[in-house]
Amino acid sequence: MYKKTEDVWKWRLYAFVTICGLMSTPTAAITPEVEQLIRAWSPLVWLHSEEKFLPSSVEFFLPEVTVQDNQGVIIQDYVTPENLIGGEASTALHMQTREPLDCPSCYNLDMFFGQPIENGGVPTYTIYREYDDAFNTLDVSYFAFYPYNRGKDACVGVPINGSCAGAEKNLGNHVGDWEHNALRFRNGQPYMIHLNVHSFGAYYEWNETTQNFHFFVGEEVRSAGNPDYDDSLYEKDARYEPQYPPTVELMGTHPVVYSANGSHGLWGSPGTAWTTWDNLILIPWLPSNVSYEGNLNWLNFLGDWGNSAEGCEYEIVTGECELGSGPSGPRSKVDFPDPQPKS
Structure with missing residues (x-):
């Protein structure tokens, strides 16, 4: 079953990439129309x-960390957004509280x-990229940063009939958490949305008739164990498919997404409303x-x-540490293939 699902996923993604085509050059300056589009379709979280564990700005987080190498040697102290080390020299580094x-x-x-998120208290870092292609494609990624990701309790003994014989541990915590969703527009209209949940997610296509996004394809998850929690032994790298919601609904033009408690993954199926459009930091994409x-x-x-x-x-049993490594930043995220340039 898993092999068949994997083949279907690969075929559909291949078809999607083939249709979208090759790289083209993004345009430089943002127009009022594009800015209005970005703001109008920013998510309600x-x-x-x-x-x-609420989100925060980067400015709030950075003074609380140093930058270290994998030996624990401090490479940079007193970090600010303006002086944080970058480029290839930072690839093997990590932040440490x-x-x-x-x-x-x-x-x-x-x-x-x-x-606090009220009244635009926390920014949403919004990276946009315009293309000079046949569809005037616009890609927009809405990034939220959280200082901490809380993991889940997991059985490290033997799961039997829905209970755990042996110890349970809280696994999958990590300092720093980047979550995002991405929208692709064509000719000023929504085309597709990608909801990101850590290392996996789902694509939803815009349906003009129903005026919402319908499930297109979801990505499988590599898991340490059987998600059904039956009495089989945990097998590292076992695959399962999340149950993605069939649609992503809207409030006006704002996609409505739900942030998981503690881990903040974005799902399309409430508690406190975060109106991200109250504080969008618009950032042009750069190569x-x-x-x-x-x-x-x-x-x-x-x-x-x-x-x-x-x-x-x-980790050898569950595939997770109690405290996992921190995530990579926004520039490592690619949600859509580049559209085909004008012929």
Whole structure:
């Protein structure tokens, strides 16, 4: 079953990439019409009613970390958005909290709880890319940063009939969490949305008749164990498919997405409403060999946005550490293939 699903996914993605074609050059200056489109379709994010780990700005987070190499040597202290090291020199580096955690699954630092989202208190970093192609394609990625991602309790004993014989551990926590969704527009109209949930996600196509996004294809997840939690032994790298919602609904023109409690993955199926359009920071896309400057310099950092992994004694069984490595930043995310240039 998994092999068949994988083949279908690969075929559909291949067809999608083939249709969209090859690279073309993005245009430079943003027009009022494009800015209005970006703002009109920015997401409404429902945070879970019990969410403790709120999003924050980059400026809020960076003073609380240093930049270190994989030996724990501090490469950069007193980090700001303007002076954060970037480029190839940062690829093998990671951020590390100034104050140590009490344990790998502990969240004893105040900054982990983020900032209030009301009245535009937290920015959404919005990277847009315009193409000079036959469809006037516009790609927009809406990024949210969270200082902390809370993992889930997992059985590290033997799962039997829905319960765990043996110990449970909280696994998959990590410092730093970048979540995003991406929209592709053609000729000023929505075409497709990608909802990102950590290392996987789903694509939804715009349906002009129903005026919402319909499920197109979802990405499989590599998991440490059987998602049905039956009495089979956990098998590292077992595959399963998430149950993606059939549609992404809208509030006006704003896609409505739901942020998972603690882990913040964006799903299309409430608690506290985050109206992201109250504070959008619009950022033009730049090719990887061109650096951002000034207060956007932080985008050039290519290392991990969080602590190095700890508490990995169960990783061989579960595929997860108690504290995983931090995520990569926005410039590492590619949601859509480049459209075909004008002939």
